[in-house]
Amino acid sequence: MRIDRYILFEWLKVFILTMVVIFGLLLLSDIQDNLQDLIGFGASQLDILSYYIVLLPAFIPVALPVGFMVSLLFFLTQLHRNHEITALRAAGFSLFRITRTLWATGVVFTVMLFQLNANLIPWSVEEARQIWNDLEFSKALEEAPVEEVGLLYNLTFYNRKDSRLWFLNRFNEYNYRAYGITVSEVGEESGIEYRRIVANEGYYDDLKRVWTFLSGREITFDPADGQPIRSLGFEQKLIQEFSEDPELMKYLEQRPKDLSLRELNMVVDYLRPAGDPRLARYAVSFYDRLLSPVSCLIILGLAIPFSVSGVRTNPFVGVSKAMGLFVLYYILVNVGQFAGSSGISPFWSASIPNLVAFGLIGYYYFRLQRP
Known part of the structure; x- marks a missing residue:
């Protein structure tokens, strides 16, 4: 138990600092891109603060996996350089026994991301967009009548089902x-x-x-x-019988990456029964985002074998190999998205990169199981 507490708390210190830095960078990037527009809309300081508070959860799907990866690589590399992993394995501890608290944390993060993707994150994306639109409309109403505000031109929609x-x-x-x-x-x-x-x-x-x-x-x-x-x-x-929702019409005019998971689900549920050819590009984005929380386990599984391997090997060699596999994984994800948009099953296009990654994890991890 002492080893578990030591591993957990030492890693947690690095993780918290990493997350603060990543959230800070994401916030600064958004502020640089959008603050002048918000000020131009006449937003008050309270409006701007409310907007960024609401927007913060939308950063979680990006910040959490990246923060988890960076903190794991840094922490495990430090353990390896200090020969703590070697000492524990010499004392009879298996690699899984040493890192089981990290695995438990990875499972918690995965489950948490699934829950956040279903509730908080879609709310954050949509509510932040609504705050932005309300501020933009309020500014536009000062200069034009309501009939000329917030106009979308040449909106087309084909209800294939009906x-x-x-x-x-x-x-x-x-x-x-x-x-x-x-x-x-x-x-x-x-x-x-x-x-x-x-x-x-x-x-x-x-x-x-x-x-x-x-x-x-x-x-x-x-x-x-x-x-x-x-x-x-x-x-x-x-x-x-004319019940077509204008919101759905607008979603179909937007890129899949600009929609929340809830909005993607709405589009996919609408297009699937009709066999609409537009289904593929929305469905592959939906399944890719739905399955994205498992990246926490993939990051953990790839970080451990390479960060702790080889007593005589420079730790940064292992880190470089792990980073290379992370890059390969994200390339496979992008290839899967392209394949899903080209006619292959969207579900399997999103699933296969994860299955390949878990296969690599199994191969490398069990090679290191012997103490």
Whole structure:
């Protein structure tokens, strides 16, 4: 138990200092990129402080694995240089017995990251984005009417499941109103348009999950040959089956890396039943982020064998080998993302780099098991 406490607390000192430095660097980088914009929006000191407090948890998926890796390599290298690992192994302790508190910590970090990825981190990403948007909108409202604030232009969305194609000339993120709307419904089998809604304006009720169209026209086509057979004007028309969420439309216009895990899950759940070809690039990003917490165990498994191997070997040689394997692992992750976007199963594209890493860990670790 004394050895466990010694290993844990000595490593913990290094880890805390490392995390403080990494969080500080990430904060400074974001401040350098975004502080002038926040000041330009007229944000108060309290607004800026609130924004960065909310944003802090979003740094955890990057900071924790990197901090864990750096602290492990530094700490284990120090033990190796001081011959403490050699002395403990000579006393009959196995490598796992010496490092079991570190393994327990790695498991805790992995479980914690899974939980944070499911709850706190998506909240942090989305809430920080909302604070930013609110400040930007408030500034814009001082110079323009609400109808001209927060506009997205030429927003298109294809609901493959219900065979509906949307085109919004302009969409206002601030009040959920759209302008210049065209919605075309096509036959699932024939692919021929049978109804079209054209409206000057419309709005989405996020409580009832329904669209209301204003000042428009409903055009009906012959499903056999696509020729128009009826055209009816309307001042206001609510269509219950038109439940497409504008938030989802916006997510599909963004890069997967800019979305939170919750938003990615929402997109994947929507696209999967319809067999949409856009599914692959969102799904591979979703599974990659979902499985990212296991990187803590991979980092630990690769750090230990190389940081403590070879009494006569310069410790930095082992560290260099470990760093090389870390780089190889992240290259495999990127290759997996590309493969998943190219047609291979997104789940296996995200899983195979981790399985390869665990295979390497097993190979190198069990070579060092003998005391």
